[in-house]
Amino acid sequence: MKFINFAIVRFSIFLTIGVLSAHFYPVTTFLLPYLLTLLVVFVLFWLWARKRIFQSVELGIVTYLCFFFIGYVSYQMRLPMFQSNHYTHITTSDIPEMLQLKIIETLKDNDFNHKYLAEICEVNGKNSKGKVLVNVSKDSTENSFLVDDLILVYSTISDIPKPLNPHQFDYSKYMKVLGVYGQLHLSRKEIIKRQIGAQTLRGFAQNRRARVIKKLQKTNLETDERAIIQALVLGEKKDIDKNLYEKYAAAGAVHILAVSGLHVSIIYFILSSLLRPLSRFKYGSLVQAISIVLSLWGFALFSGLSASVTRAVTMFSFFALAQVLNRDTHAVNTLFLSYLTLIVINPFLLFQVGFQLSYLAVFFIIWLLPTFKNIGYSKYKGVRKVWTLISVTICAQIGVLPLSLFYFNQFPCLFLITNIVILPFLSIIMCGGILIVILASNDILPNWLAETYNYLIEKLNWFINWIATQEHFLLGDIHFSKLKTISAYLTIITFALYLKKLNYSRLIALLVTIALLISVYIYDENRYSRSQLVVFQKNRQTLLAYQNGKDLSIFKSDSTASLSNDYPIKAFKTQQNITSYSEKTLPSIFKYKDKKILIIDSLGVYPKHENIHTIILSNSPKINLNRLIDSINPRQIIADGSNYHSYVNRWEETCKLKKLPFSHTAKEGAFLLE
Template identity: 65%
Template sequence: MKFINFTIVKFSFLLVLGILAAHFFPIDNFLLDYLLILLLGVFCLWLWARKQLIQNVYFGIAAYFCFFAIGYFTYQIRLPQIQPKHYSKQVAEDTPELFQLKITRSLKPDSFNLKYFAEVNAVNGASTDGKILLNISKDALGKQLSADEILLVYAPISEIAKPLNPHQFDYSAYMKSLGIYDQLQISEKNILKTARGSKTFMGMAQNLRADIIEKLQKTKLKTDERAIIQALVLGEKKDIDKNLYNEYAAAGAVHILAVSGLHVGILYIILAFVLKPLTRWKNGVFFHVILIVILLWGFALLSGLSPSVTRAVTMFSFFAVAKLFNRESNSINTLFLSFFTLLIINPFWLFQVGFQLSYLAVFFIVWLQPLFYKIGYSKYWIVRKIWAIVSVTICAQIGVLPLSLYYFHQFPGLFLLTNIVVLPFLTILMCGGILIVFLASLNSLPNWLAESYNFLIESLNAFIHWVAVQDEFLFRDIHFSTLKVLGVYLFIVALILFLKKMNYRRLVGSLLAISVLISIYIYDEFRTATNQLIIFQKSRQTLVGYQNSSQFIVLKSDSTINSSEAHPIKSFKVAMNTKFYSEERLPRLFRYNNKNILILDSLGIFPKHKNINTLLLTNSTKVNLDRLIDSLRPKQIIADGSNYYSYVNRWEKTCKLKKLPFHHTAKQGAFPIE
């Protein structure tokens, strides 16, 4: 692998290993001090070794350890327990405190709350650091808050809830990848004061984007079309209709709705063309490059500095600066230099899906596209252009496919057709979108231009809808584990290396990769073929799942509702690689692993059975629990999400007095019965 010879590639791998080590094996502050001293010693050894005329193995070991340690420490020092002024050291969970907050970003609201990211500037008057998720009831304020606003609130802090069902999306883990560990849920009575705070670049960019969106709303642009232009040019996706977004995902075109390297590349070409007259002046090349870099970063700031756009702008900045100094810039080198730089700035980006997919797509395009382009080269210009789009799309899809299957469990079979049509379309949309945003911000957007853009977006959406409804080409609910991701990437790399240069050693490597992948698939089949009984958490409904090898049976109280495609059954089926699925009516009494399980519904009727191991209370059953426990003598009691909280609290107190184990799925999550 030629690119492995680049020093920055090796250092990047060591940095990633250090970040992963810190993520999975963090240490306390006391040990961190000793490791920091050790790092300084190794760094001094490296400085001494690099001055020697003939280098030895100790120099390489010291250098590699230094970059591993840099990755470890850059991640570790950002953890709340290490930061001396983090707000978590000043508060107790579920205890009201006085918080001074500064809004940093507005998020897509849910049905009941406006959502924001906020910095915690002070707790009870003491200066603090750290970010938090702020949920404000929609009826608490007359208007939405803007970036850089200051709030003084009195409320209890709480941890972001972990998933209550197995294999469910972990929102708390996602928030931690953004450096956010807790949340505040407030209403009007909790807000003591609001004020304007000191301005920041990010805040000004957020407010400018909000002003532009407000002006776009006053134009002739239709709702869906306006949402698309906001996503394309401003990086604002929260106004996109959910069904429209799902259609783009099903068509394999969702990447155009997230500002990324593709959009930045188009913008770079536009700016280079528009500013080309500057190069005719003395020192014009310098101003040409600097202005492009400044405008690209302004665009990144305006679009919210997402990992994908930050990666792209960083990479193009390195390209532009290398061009300014007449230095040859190897694409792999530049890619990994931006990768290394961004992870030094924010190591949490390594765990974000967008960051991972973005770098994998670009890496495989840079590595494979020249090979693919040669294979389909034609003397006809139009064929070359079409093949360029096709080859880039295939290379990017090869790079992101395993990870996409792992995260999203679906594969759009018509992705190639979609991209052949959409990518040329996107250049026109970007140029027109930038012009429309500019004119709308000046309140000078002519109606004919807005209506023309409406027609273009409607045409694009109609094509996306046509592709999305071709259900036979959309492969859903694909089980893909972490081991499969690693195994498939190993196979892809080994196969590509063999195809690039066919020799005996690479053939053996490819065969070994195939053997490893087959072993992983066999292991995965055994791992998921388990027997288990789970009482799921589902609001206002009782769901009990029984898995026997690859067969999964759902026992439920309401037979009129199809649960197979609903939460939480769908994610469980995919994760456990279920091949046979069925639904049955929930019985009142059944036996599992030689244990009797009794279900009490709203009627509270139960058989006179003396050997009950587990008692499941559902639908706020009308029963005297104290008397029932004395009669049946169960070993444990479970209340699911179909019960009123007032009933559950009363049952919990009764079980506590009886010293009987009690589990409430709405608080403690799904309950597996051994």
């Protein structure tokens, strides 16, 4: 009989608490010696307690503390401050240095740069370590770098800039989750030497994948269709057109573009079917299990070792191990065992969106699917299969819904239709894609097969596009805070527990969480009732926003196109829970909370007003700032992103001499006046 080992679940919880504590409440003291001491105490307690019939409470406490400290130390030891040879302790931000880098991953290019992740090997001849983001000007190299290439450069490591407007995506924070704390901008003259480095297993897989992609580009596959194959089979999403990706997201089908447990399970069953004859021989089951596990890890390595595929392959590895050992286990055990293993190896995974969504989806499928099957049970096998497919989709959506709303602020109402149509054919699409990749990589892909598969993917894209165009069924710009996310999960969990067992205590727990969720919604409504004035940072444009509760008025210099869905207004509207929006022409002078604010544009004309509190300089006005300050006597001056930097530098020096507060949005970010 299958059972759930709740000890693994509890260990995972305490490990997670340890990682989160190290992330949000770091300490400057290295805790590894304390962990080793605690492990010794644990061993002594275990030797004493194993001879007792009833286990002691002390052993349990020490065990949970061990997992807490393992999580804390595992995260802590990866921080630069606890790595003496990390480049952040050696380099300076304003002096170029001789750096030896090893390319470890290629990223998606932008319009001007090739982008890579690299490991620092040496700084000025001294051994060092740490990851950096490398931006190489596209006119600096004839060919792009490959994984495992060694390059010698003379350049400066700079910080990855933080967002300059409120509620914008923090790329620097995202890169820190990947262990990247700096970046390089390289031109041709800064690249001194390039050579092929010692090949790693991951480098071999990534370079092999790059060669396969180049061969796919030579086939008769169209651009969009080829990009879908690369995402489905190779885990390469860089070539997917942005509009096409957004359509998949709007249709609720973006998960099929990320190699995940769904794709791994298909490959697992393909391998199981092909290798089933081995089970007839002695040790055949062992050989079969080892072959499947090695093949799955090879696929994971080949597809880029994303968080979701790593989770899936780790789970299937433990599942295969249980089969070899004839151990009957529960899916929850393999799920949490894989989670425990991956977090110990790399605690930063916990903060990756793909990792979070992947584990939540699988957990809720395992937990809720039996309940859904009982609700929709039918004596007809065909009906049961259809209901199972619907149930799996709903369970996964329930599991990821609050987190998806928090990260992406939208909900595709037609996700069920999309998945019911696509999922039954995904196995065919995957098998066809694998066959296409194998034949193309060996230069034997027949044109008729490429055209047939191209037609199949084209029809898939057509269906996705049709679903995405049903705009009334896509709920967007949904405000969903952290508190709403937490309270929503508490409500979902207590509701599921109540459905599994109807009793008074669980009903009370459900009602309490519903009351908590309502309270959070009321709190969020009142939370944004204040008023504020925001001077946004936007190049070559002046943008001001006046927020009064849930009403937002945008004052802009360009009166043509609407900015409602543009950067940086869209994210600000969503996160501030704005319900009323309007756009107006930028005034030359206005009043905000008894403070007069003067805007001086390119004409450099300004009225002789007294009691001006704030001056906003826009579009590089040709003015004598000394004379302006003497005549108006403002309290502070702001220069937005529409000004020339040479002008801003001169104004800043003038304000320093006058001892007048000066802000430049291109350097300090958006200016908030409350």
